[in-house]
Amino acid sequence: MRQAGPVSEADEKAEAEKADEKKAHVATVRRLEQSSGKLAAAAISRMDEQLSWYRAMPPENRSWIGLVAQAGIAAFIEWYRHPDTPQAISTDVFGTAPRELTRAITLRQTVELVRTTIEVVESAVEELAPPGGASSLRNALLVYSREIAFATAQVYAQAAEARGAWDARLESLVVNAVVSGEADESDVSRAAALGWNTPEHVTVVLGSAPNGDSELTVEAIRRAARYAKLQVLTGVLGKRLVVIAGGSDDPVQAAKALIGPFASGPVVAGPVVGDLLAATRSAQAAAAGLRACAAWPDAPRPVLADDLLPERAMAGDPAARRLLVEEIYRPLQEAGSALLETLSVYLEQASSLEGAARMLFVHPNTVRYRLRRVTDVTGWPPSDVRSAFTLRVALMLGRLADADSGI
Structure with a gap:
């Protein structure tokens, strides 16, 4: 108390x-x-x-x-x-x-x-x-x-x-429009809103997307692009990883710089085009090349879509067939019958200069000269095994086109 x-x-x-x-x-x-x-x-x-x-x-x-x-x-x-x-x-x-x-x-x-x-x-x-x-x-x-x-x-x-979610939706719209061949001026505006500065050289690279979070894959592509000083628009469409790359006139070099995030399997780079609207053509070539890669198991990684022209043609790609005819067969045809005849005989004679010379009743040096002219005209040297295969397919398609037109 x-x-x-x-x-x-x-x-x-x-x-x-x-x-x-x-x-x-x-x-x-x-x-x-x-x-x-x-x-x-x-x-x-x-x-x-x-x-x-x-x-x-x-x-x-x-x-x-x-x-x-x-x-x-x-x-x-x-x-x-x-x-x-x-x-x-x-x-x-x-x-x-x-x-x-x-x-x-x-x-x-x-x-x-x-x-x-x-x-x-x-x-x-x-x-x-x-x-x-x-x-x-x-x-x-x-x-x-x-x-x-x-x-x-x-x-x-x-x-x-x-902003990130909105930008991702915009980017997905642009990439999908380019791949589907529906790109128009509105997609150019969307790309500009994403920071695309209309580079002069554009190529589309396609391959398999890795398993897991697609956002992580997209971010990995962006990091690789920043390191390589490339502009990119990218996205995962189904099982495919699509990259629209701008800023390099060498599609293989651009694809090599971005190849890290792709899953195993072929990676195809489309031809270089001048702007985003023309990238549809690059994307279609890359997609056709990706489908045809199974016919060339030893293809390099990455590989140019144009290097897969014979496989694409056999897989039913009309653009590849047209390119082989217009860029190989027609120039040879316009250069004179001697080049076409010499190339055909050379390819059929197991790439033998002497054998082709005997069949043509000319000196081997003449055959050698004509084959150099074939390389100058087409850009494909007949002495190279891979190029010889491409030339052979081009000759076949050109003859079929002549037959269809009644020439």
Whole structure:
């Protein structure tokens, strides 16, 4: 019972301290409310003095930033009024500004905006807090600064996710249009919105997509493209990984730079074309080459679609058949019957100069000269086994075309 007196005095002292703290807290909140407009104006004035990017902004965006500063101070006052109540700071502060503001100012600029506003409030702590309350207000401001920093990061992360999802849909539309042969000017505009700067040289690379998250595959392609200084539009369509690559006039080199994320199996690079609309032709050639790769098990990886012309022709690709006739058979035909006849006999005589010379009743040097002319005209040397196969298929298709036309 003797301890009852001292305990009661301690309780009374504690209650008195709590009452004083509550009065100081209420007084601080009142002062903050009375000074909120002045603090916001001071924050905007300091931004105008210290932040060059703020001064250069159009009036509309500056007004939105001013509202954000005012909302930040108002949110701090409300948060300080009820510090133990969970509150959605990001909604209180950034909800007043349109979503487009995250595109108008960068995350770094937003951090500078928040820092400037907090510094203005912190510089006025001694004036805002009643006697003995400055330390409490300063500590509260420190905690609030941490919360507003996390809220800022959340806003920009959500905006980045939304833009990323939208950009992914746009990119998928462009890639699908190019592969399906339906690309038009609207797809060029979509590609421009994705950062495609209309490179002069464009090629399409096709192969199998790896198992797993397609977004990881797409990101791996982008990393490889940045390292190789290529522009890319890419996507996974079904089981295929499609890459539209711009910036290199060597399709094999571009394909080698991007081949890492592809799954095992053939990778085919279409011919180089001049722009995104013409990339449809490159994509169709690459797709036909990918289907025909099974007929050439020893094909290099990556392989040019044009190097698969005979296999593509046998697989029923009309474009390959047309190219073989127009780029090999017709030029030989126009160069004179001697070249066609010599090439035909040479191929049928197991690539023997002497045998072809005997069949043609000419000197072997004459055969050698004519075969060099064949290389000059077509770009395919008959002495190479692979080229000889391509030339043989071209001759067959050319004769069939002549027969169909009645020549």
